[in-house]
Amino acid sequence: MTTAATIEAILAAQGIALSPGRAERLARAQQALLDASGADPLRDALAFDADPAGFLAVMQKCK
Amino acid sequence: MSDPALLSLAQAREVPPNELLSACRARIELWQPRINAFIDLDPAPGFGIPLAHKDMFYRAGRISTCGSKIRRDWVAGETSAALEKLDAAGFADLGRLNMSEFAYGPTGHNEHYGDCRNPWNPDYITGGSSSGSAAAVAARLVFGALGSDTGGSVRVPAAACGVTGLKTTWGRVPGRGAMPLSPSLDTIGPLARSAEDCGLLLQAITGEGYLPGKENVRIAVSSGWIEENAHPEVAAAVLAAVKTLDKHPIEVEAPDFDALSAHCLVLMQAEASAQHAKWMRERPGDYSSAVRARLEAGYAIPASYYLEVLRLRGACLERFCSQTLGAADLYLLPAIAIRLPTREATGPKGGDEMPRLLADLSRLTRWVNYLGVPALALPCGFDSRGLPLSLQLVGRPFSEALLLAAGRAFQRATSWHERVPPG
Numbered sequence: 001m002t003t004a005a006t007i008e009a010i011l012a013a014q015g016i017a018l019s020p021g022r023a024e025r026l027a028r029a030q031q032a033l034l035d036a037s038g039a040d041p042l043r044d045a046l047a048f049d050a051d052p053a054g055f056l057a058v059m060q061k062c063k
Numbered sequence: 064m065s066d067p068a069l070l071s072l073a074q075a076r077e078v079p080p081n082e083l084l085s086a087c088r089a090r091i092e093l094w095q096p097r098i099n100a101f102i103d104l105d106p107a108p109g110f111g112i113p114l115a116h117k118d119m120f121y122r123a124g125r126i127s128t129c130g131s132k133i134r135r136d137w138v139a140g141e142t143s144a145a146l147e148k149l150d151a152a153g154f155a156d157l158g159r160l161n162m163s164e165f166a167y168g169p170t171g172h173n174e175h176y177g178d179c180r181n182p183w184n185p186d187y188i189t190g191g192s193s194s195g196s197a198a199a200v201a202a203r204l205v206f207g208a209l210g211s212d213t214g215g216s217v218r219v220p221a222a223a224c225g226v227t228g229l230k231t232t233w234g235r236v237p238g239r240g241a242m243p244l245s246p247s248l249d250t251i252g253p254l255a256r257s258a259e260d261c262g263l264l265l266q267a268i269t270g271e272g273y274l275p276g277k278e279n280v281r282i283a284v285s286s287g288w289i290e291e292n293a294h295p296e297v298a299a300a301v302l303a304a305v306k307t308l309d310k311h312p313i314e315v316e317a318p319d320f321d322a323l324s325a326h327c328l329v330l331m332q333a334e335a336s337a338q339h340a341k342w343m344r345e346r347p348g349d350y351s352s353a354v355r356a357r358l359e360a361g362y363a364i365p366a367s368y369y370l371e372v373l374r375l376r377g378a379c380l381e382r383f384c385s386q387t388l389g390a391a392d393l394y395l396l397p398a399i400a401i402r403l404p405t406r407e408a409t410g411p412k413g414g415d416e417m418p419r420l421l422a423d424l425s426r427l428t429r430w431v432n433y434l435g436v437p438a439l440a441l442p443c444g445f446d447s448r449g450l451p452l453s454l455q456l457v458g459r460p461f462s463e464a465l466l467l468a469a470g471r472a473f474q475r476a477t478s479w480h481e482r483v484p485p486g
Contacts, residue, residue, distance in 0.1 A: 002363065011362045015344040018359055019352065026356075030363045033332075036325035042378050043371070050374040058377035059232075059435055059460040062384040 002027045002034075066090075069483065072206045072260035075112050080155065083206075087113040087157065091204045093486060098180045098189075100199040102128060104158040111153040114264075116209040117193050118159035119166060119242035120146050129242045130162040130192075132175045132349045133342055143240025145209055145251055145268050152267035157205055160195030164354045166211055166244045167335060168192055169219055169424040170409045174351045178406055181224060182484035183450050187403050190223030190424065192216040196254045197224035202484055207255035207264045211241060213248045214331055215428025218440035218455060221254050222398035225442045225451030227470065227480060228254040229261045230428075232461050233435035236268055245334035247373070248327065248432045257480050258441060258470025265463060273464045280469045282309035283391035285317035293400040300444035300452040301397045307476050308469060313391045318383060323430035326372045326379065330433070333369045336361025352411070380434045384459055392465055398440040398453040400427055431457055439466040442479035451479075 004023035007030065011018055018026070037043075067078050068086035075083055095101055102118050103126070119129045121139030128134050146156065161179040163171060171179045171194030179194035181187040182202040189198045193210025197220030200208055210217040212230040221228025229252040236251040243249055253264035262273040284305050289298045305312050336343070336358050342350075343358055350358065387394055401423045407413070409420050431438045437458050444452040458466045474480050 007363050011359065014340070014362050016340075016359065016362050017347060019347075019355060022356065022359060026360055026363060030360060033325055033328055034368065036321055037329055037368075037372060040319060040322040040326065040375070040379070042375055042382065046371070046375055046378065050378065052370055052373035052376075055373070055376040055380065055435065058380050059234075062380055062459055063461050 002031045068203045071256055072112060072263055075206055080110050080112065083113055084108070084155065087204055090202065091157070094182065094202045094204055097185055098182050098198045098202060099177045100161055100179055100195040100202065100204060102159045102161050102176050102195070105156060108157045109150065109155040111155040113157050113205050114149065114154045114207050115157040115160050115199055115205045116146065117162045117196050117211060119162060119211060120209055121240045122146055122156070127159070127242070128176070130164045130166070130173055130176065133346065135175070139240070141240050144237040145241065148268045148270070149264075154267070160199055160208060162195055163192035164351055165339070166192040166213065166216055166242065167354050167357055169215060169421055170406070171220065172353070172406065172410050174411070178410070180406070181403070181450070183225065184448070186405050186407070187450060188223060188406050188409055190220035193220050193254060197221050197226055197228070200224070200226045200254050200256060207253055207260055210252060210254050211244070212250045212252055212432065213244045214327055214432050215425040217252045217254060218398050218428050218438060219424055221440045222453030223403050223451065225453070225479070225482065226254050226256060227258050227261050227439065227441045228252065229265065229463065229466070230431060230438045231265070231463060232437045233432075235437070235461065235463065243338055245331040245338075247330050247334060250432070257474050258439060258467045259474070261439070262467040262471070265467075273467050277465060277468055280308060280392040280465065281390060282312040283315045283388055283394045284312045285315055285396065288317035289397065293397050294402045296402060296446045297397050297400060297452055301395070301454045304443040304454050304473065305395055308395070308473055312395070313389065315387055315389065315391070315394075318387050318430060320426060320430050323379060323433050324426060326375065327429040327433035329364055329369060329372045332357070332361035333364040334361070376433065376435075380436070380460075383434050383436070388459060392458065392462075393469055394457045396427055396455050396457070398427065398455040399424060402446050402448070403450045427455065436460055437463050437466055439470045441470050441473060442482075443477070444479060
């Protein structure tokens with residue numbers, strides 16, 4: 001679970017000043033986003049060799 | 064027709080450019096105070112059919128604000144590849160159009176240059192981020208406009224303002240000289256009065272012909288999902304439109320829009336925040352609170368997760384092409400599933416409902432950007448408040464010709480795209 005303290009620390013490490021009171025809302029929103037993305041069943045079936053740039057070849061194949 | 068500004072782009076080619084320019088300028092004078100579509104008018108727009116573009120397409124020596132305070136006085140050092148092509152094809156550029164700040168917002172609000180307002184009813188949003196492009200085309204101030212689409216920024220405003228908007232295949236139109244938001248998702252596309260006009264503009268930009276194409280297309284649709292999830296007025300208009308294109312559409316299970324949208328947001332947030340890191344460290348107070356909040360979110364995306372979502376992208380595209388499209392040519396769905404919200408409900412003073420309204424606006428567009436495929440938004444009716452309704456056609460990679468041909472066939476059978484907001 002992403003917490004407000006974690007979010008504050010991650011952003012501070014990157015030199016980003018959070019708006020006052022933002023950390024808690026941001027933590028909830030980010031957790032919801034990662035949960036929604038993680039719900040895709042393809043994620044568990046992703047091949048070990050899948051390449052971030054492999055999308056380009058799939059685009060050509062799916063024309 | 065007495066006002067040449069009301070012609071289609073194809074018809075306008077037969078009219079002397081000075082007549083077109085005068086007609087468009089007269090309409091701008093009338094409409095600009097009402098809808099705030101332009102950030103600035105160009106005193107020397109060139110000679111040709113009048114267009115204007117979202118203020119993120121650079122022209123050497125000219126200011127390009129990108130809708131922001133940070134770039135209020137920034138002068139571009141180069142002209143964008145897309146504008147160079149349109150200049151060479153004989154189009155005039157009347158000026159710089161309003162947009163959401165840094166193209167990072169779905170409504171058309173802009174606290175630095177004033178909100179762009181919907182020509183059909185100024186109390187309602189134009190959609191964003193290509194707000195000025197859609198409003199200017201809808202009010203017939205120009206014959207077409209370029210927009211950018213990273214999560215729906217061509218299609219949402221096109222739908223909200225009742226014009227036709229094309230989101231191109233990722234990589235089809237060169238992005239050189241256009242402001243980046245999220246390079247893995249960014250696309251450039253035209254907004255115009257019809258699919259045919261979009262085709263003419265795309266042809267000018269890419270040098271490839273898109274019309275005429277195959278018009279008898281097989282449509283896949285998820286009627287049950289639309290009936291369950293879209294506003295009843297949206298669902299009725301979109302499902303009626305299906306039959307115009309294909310008497311026997313193929314019923315398919317809906318893609319998981321929400322998971323695909325989340326994948327899109329992971330990429331968009333991480334990339335946009337990286338793009339803006341220097342300014343977010345040095346001058347965060349110069350962003351609107353809404354854009355600053357969106358940018359803050361991206362710094363919390365784990366790099367490993369970002370890469371996992373990129374690695375997943377090809378598999379998701381294959382699944383869409385084989386399972387959703389299958390034997391069909393195009394997938395049809397609403398461009399926006401809800402009825403258009405007001406500017407007040409989605410602005411800085413919006414209530415508790417605002418986050419949900421903003422998410423709903425691009426719920427059916429973001430997933431398309433993640434897959435990188437092209438899509439066309441086109442008008443298919445009006446709701447009981449007199450605001451436009453729009454459908455969306457989604458195709459395989461590089462199927463713009465098919466999309467535009469289907470759009471043209473739909474618009475030959477209907478007249479929604481010919482309606483003009485009352486002046």
